[in-house]
Amino acid sequence: MSRKVLVLGEVRDGSLRNVSFEAIAAAKTISEGGEVVGVALGSDVSGFGESLIQYGADRVVTVAHPSLAQYTSDGFSQALLGVIDSEKPEGIVLGHTALGKDLAPRIAGKLDSGLVSDVTSLEETGGNLVFTRPIYSGKAFEKKIITDGLVFVTIRPNNIDALEKDGGRTGDISSLDVDIKDLRTIIKDVVRKASEGVDLSEAKVIIAGGRGVKSEEGFEPLKELADVLGGAVGASRGACDADYCDYSLQIGQTGKVVTPDLYIACGISGAIQHLAGMSNSKVIVAINKDPEANIFKVADYGIVGDLFEVVPLLTEEFRKLKVGSN
Amino acid sequence: MNIYVLLKRTFDTEEKITLSGGKINEDGAEFIINPYDEYAVEEAIQVRDASGGEVTVVTVGGEEAEKQLRTALAMGADKAILINIEDDVENGDQFTTAKILAEYLKDKNPDLILAGNVAIDGGSGQVGPRVAEQLNIPYITTITKLTIDGQNVSVVRDVEGDSETIETSLPLLVTAQQGLNDPRYPSLPGIMKAKKKPLEELELDDLDLEEEDVEAKTKTIEIFLPPKKEAGKILQGDLSDQVKELAGLLRSEAKVI
Ligand SMILES: Cc1cc2nc3c(=O)[nH]c(=O)nc-3n(C[C@H](O)[C@H](O)[C@H](O)COP(=O)(O)OP(=O)(O)OC[C@H]3O[C@@H](n4cnc5c(N)ncnc54)[C@H](O)[C@@H]3O)c2cc1C
Numbered sequence: 001m002s003r004k005v006l007v008l009g010e011v012r013d014g015s016l017r018n019v020s021f022e023a024i025a026a027a028k029t030i031s032e033g034g035e036v037v038g039v040a041l042g043s044d045v046s047g048f049g050e051s052l053i054q055y056g057a058d059r060v061v062t063v064a065h066p067s068l069a070q071y072t073s074d075g076f077s078q079a080l081l082g083v084i085d086s087e088k089p090e091g092i093v094l095g096h097t098a099l100g101k102d103l104a105p106r107i108a109g110k111l112d113s114g115l116v117s118d119v120t121s122l123e124e125t126g127g128n129l130v131f132t133r134p135i136y137s138g139k140a141f142e143k144k145i146i147t148d149g150l151v152f153v154t155i156r157p158n159n160i161d162a163l164e165k166d167g168g169r170t171g172d173i174s175s176l177d178v179d180i181k182d183l184r185t186i187i188k189d190v191v192r193k194a195s196e197g198v199d200l201s202e203a204k205v206i207i208a209g210g211r212g213v214k215s216e217e218g219f220e221p222l223k224e225l226a227d228v229l230g231g232a233v234g235a236s237r238g239a240c241d242a243d244y245c246d247y248s249l250q251i252g253q254t255g256k257v258v259t260p261d262l263y264i265a266c267g268i269s270g271a272i273q274h275l276a277g278m279s280n281s282k283v284i285v286a287i288n289k290d291p292e293a294n295i296f297k298v299a300d301y302g303i304v305g306d307l308f309e310v311v312p313l314l315t316e317e318f319r320k321l322k323v324g325s326n
Numbered sequence: 327m328n329i330y331v332l333l334k335r336t337f338d339t340e341e342k343i344t345l346s347g348g349k350i351n352e353d354g355a356e357f358i359i360n361p362y363d364e365y366a367v368e369e370a371i372q373v374r375d376a377s378g379g380e381v382t383v384v385t386v387g388g389e390e391a392e393k394q395l396r397t398a399l400a401m402g403a404d405k406a407i408l409i410n411i412e413d414d415v416e417n418g419d420q421f422t423t424a425k426i427l428a429e430y431l432k433d434k435n436p437d438l439i440l441a442g443n444v445a446i447d448g449g450s451g452q453v454g455p456r457v458a459e460q461l462n463i464p465y466i467t468t469i470t471k472l473t474i475d476g477q478n479v480s481v482v483r484d485v486e487g488d489s490e491t492i493e494t495s496l497p498l499l500v501t502a503q504q505g506l507n508d509p510r511y512p513s514l515p516g517i518m519k520a521k522k523k524p525l526e527e528l529e530l531d532d533l534d535l536e537e538e539d540v541e542a543k544t545k546t547i548e549i550f551l552p553p554k555k556e557a558g559k560i561l562q563g564d565l566s567d568q569v570k571e572l573a574g575l576l577r578s579e580a581k582v583i
């Protein structure tokens with residue numbers, strides 16, 4: 001059954017997030033040969049339509065409105081519902097990001113539809129679209145199908161491969177006027193703490209520090225290692241609570257959920273709430289002085305030792321191997 | 327103030343998870359109030375203590391959820407509602423739960439509804455926003471601070487580590503993020519008092535709902551455990567050799583750098 005599928009392109013710091021391109025790839029599978037329609041919402045949406053098409057959308061609908069300069073659930077839901085009303089899609093895909101988590105259930109509530117959240121893979125088998133998602137804080141997985149109506153999902157960043165960018169691809173970009181009014185919540189202030197440089201939830205390499213890092217300065221060797229590998233620095237709740245770093249670096253159930261190719265945990269014990277945020281990383285390395293630490297249970301490789309000795313040696317070793325940033 | 331807390335009884339995910347007959351094995355497992363809902367209960371109590379009113383905790387679930395509701399009463403909530411749909415509804419999903427909760431709440435005139443931002447077992451984070459949408463009231467997710475002054479509300483919201491300060495007004499639904507407060511432990515007198523506090527049990531019939539109205543839109547067809555990871559390789563020997571070996575393995579075996 002071919003379907004028309006909408007994909008919301010999510011913008012952060014003036015550019016589309018990678019998860020939106022991954023969402024297009026998911027939408028292709030869901031569309032089963034139907035049309036994938038990108039959606040860009042904002043006060044200024046120029047350029048986003050082209051990108052969505054280059055990553056596989058067939059065409060794009062934009063809604064530009066001053067009230068969409070910042071995300072609010074009232075503003076964005078009115079805009080997206082406007083597009084849904086005019087396009088009548090059979091599928092919708094969003095990233096399972098702060099925005100997607102906030103917006104998607106409301107849209108599903110409005111449409112009285114099902115919604116499968118936090119999908120890490122999808123396949124078409126025996127005439128069914130089957131979605132896999134983690135449950136029980138990542139300790140188990142479930143496969144879900146949608147039994148009634150709209151195929152509506154949010155996808156976890158970094159799990160579904162985006163399609164290759166095709167600079168030559170073209171498609172129709174149209175704009176839609178949507179009346180946006182009665183915003184009931186007003187953003188007064190935003191304190192940006194999220195790290196400069198690589199976006200944690202989309203980084204390929206993450207060097208994470210825990211309470212074992214012992215101080216703010218203790219993060220320096222981790223930063224150096226991250227630099228050599230072109231990665232980002234993350235942290236456990238323990239490190240954040242102890243004020244060694246900012247909460248924007250927190251990985252886990254309450255913080256960011258990450259699935260990099262390489263996750264190096266330094267001085268992190270491996271509490272379940274931390275594992276919930278990183279246990280699906282492709283390769284996990286643990287550096288901890290306690291051989292009994294739980295983190296070794298999920299690690300592919302472990303070094304039992306003092307992180308302040310191990311991390312600088314590793315940095316040096318990678319430098320020698322001339323691993324450039326990638 | 328008329329305050330409601332949406333509370334879910336959850337499997338304690340700190341426990342080991344096993345399957346039996348294709349389902350999560352619940353025998354002997356520990357059940358708790360979803361940790362994010364504990365923050366919601368605590369905040370509700372604090373708001374009530376500051377502005378007066380009543381805190382009602384509401385659960386959709388089976389008989390066993392009484393225990394978690396009693397714990398919330400022991401923390402200081404005033405009333406509990408158990409919407410027991412075990413006999414009425416076979417297949418439920420987030421649509422089902424939200425629809426039932428919204429149907430219950432629609433004529434209660436809530437000023438403030440608090441929920442958790444996510445349940446640690448089901449993990450979708452859908453129920454709060456869905457309920458708010460059905461009630462047509464604004465909502466703010468993943469909050470770390472709540473200040474109420476008359477009808478005016480100021481909220482700090484965690485957005486992937488950034489914090490947004492948002493102004494809005496009652497009625498409102500918020501979902502709790504870690505950091506909102508430190509939930510209290512029930513005191514002994516609290517536990518005694520809780521035994522006498524009202525805990526009402528409702529069924530689908532009591533809410534204007536038929537089974538068809540709440541039929542799930544999605545279905546779980548399989549549950550599986552992640553493939554057992556082969557025991558990781560703990561490197562041995564001289565530290566500098568270990569580091570060399572690790573770098574080599576990451577490049578040639580794991581191929582991640
Ligand atoms: C509702 C809730 C949500 C939570 N959400 C999260 C979350 O999102 N993310 C999260 O991370 N936590 C979360 N937690 C907290 C979690 O339970 C743990 O408390 C936290 O992860 C511990 O952090 P840690 O591993 O850094 O600290 P610890 O558990 O104190 O571990 C420190 C480790 O460092 C090692 N170490 C010490 N010195 C050295 C050294 N010199 N070299 C090498 N190793 C050393 C020690 O052996 C130890 O294993 C949550 C808790 C709750 C209740």
Ligand SMILES: Cc1cc2nc3c(=O)[nH]c(=O)nc-3n(C[C@H](O)[C@H](O)[C@H](O)COP(=O)(O)OP(=O)(O)OC[C@H]3O[C@@H](n4cnc5c(N)ncnc54)[C@H](O)[C@@H]3O)c2cc1C
Pocket residue numbers: 332333334335360362363384385386387411412415416417418419420421422423424427440441442443444445446447448449450451452453454546
């Ligand atoms: C009749 C019925 C049958 C079900 N059968 C199954 C089944 O077979 N398999 C299965 O996996 N699940 C089943 N469920 C549970 C359902 O799929 C979800 O677990 C539930 O809707 C909550 O979703 P979630 O865990 O993603 O919570 P989230 O949306 O992540 O929860 C967020 C917040 O919403 C509130 N909330 C969530 N659930 C409830 C609740 N029940 N009561 C009050 N507040 C709540 C809490 O404040 C919570 O912190 C059934 C539910 C019902 C009603």
